[in-house]
Amino acid sequence: MLANPVLQQQGMAAATLIRGAQAALDYDIDEARECLRQLEGLLRPAEVEPQHLHATPAARPQAVRGGLAAWQIRIIADHIERNLNSTIAIADLARIARVSNGHFCRAFKVSMGETAHTYITRRRIAHAQMLMMTTTDTLSTISDACGLTDQAHLTRLFRRFVSETPLAWRRSWRQAA
Incomplete structure (x- = not known):
């Protein structure tokens, strides 16, 4: 048994993610990929490479004509990951990328395949899923x-992105574990 409580918690989270990925392979390949991505982020030391670079194929830093440069994508994605628990303004992201607000919004969508707001929301929901799997915290x-106003806001967004409520999703993960 692992002596360090943090390592124990990470080990339990890794086991849960592996079981979730195995269960999801039969019915939802995207969910299986998300489990594996989260597992990879859990196992990789933070200083090697930020987790968000493997969030989705569209999130990998690649320059696209009319889009953001790879360095801009990296720093924006890193800023979003570090600040998921607080308000993230588009104006701040544009300032970090050193472009105007309008250009940022257009270029972000070209580069990432979705608006900055949708990307941030998707990352918040993924973060909430990770917390639901690895902690016993209340919703x-x-x-x-996750930087959301209240539990009702989480539930509304979670249902929109995951197609079920957080409570139902959490229960299904616990039963699979």
Whole structure:
């Protein structure tokens, strides 16, 4: 048994993610990929490479004509990952990328395949899923940790992106584990 409580928690989270990926292979390949991506992020040391670079194929830093440069994508994605628990303004992202707000919005969509707001929301929901799998925190606490206003906001967005409520999703993961 691992002596370090942090390592124990990471080990349990890794086992849960592996079981989830195995279960999802039969019915939802995207969910299986998401589990594996989260597992990769859990196992990789933070200083090697940021987790967000493997969020989706569209999120990998690649320059696209009319889009953001690879360095801009990297720093924007990194900023979003570090600030998921707080408000993230488009104006701040544009300032970080050193472009105007309008150009940022257009270029982000070209580069990432979705608007900055949708990308941020998707990352918040993925973060909430990770917290639901690895902690016993209440949904209210998790919604706060993900930068959402309250549990109702989390539930509304979660249902939109995952097609079920956070409570139902969490229960299904616990039963699979």
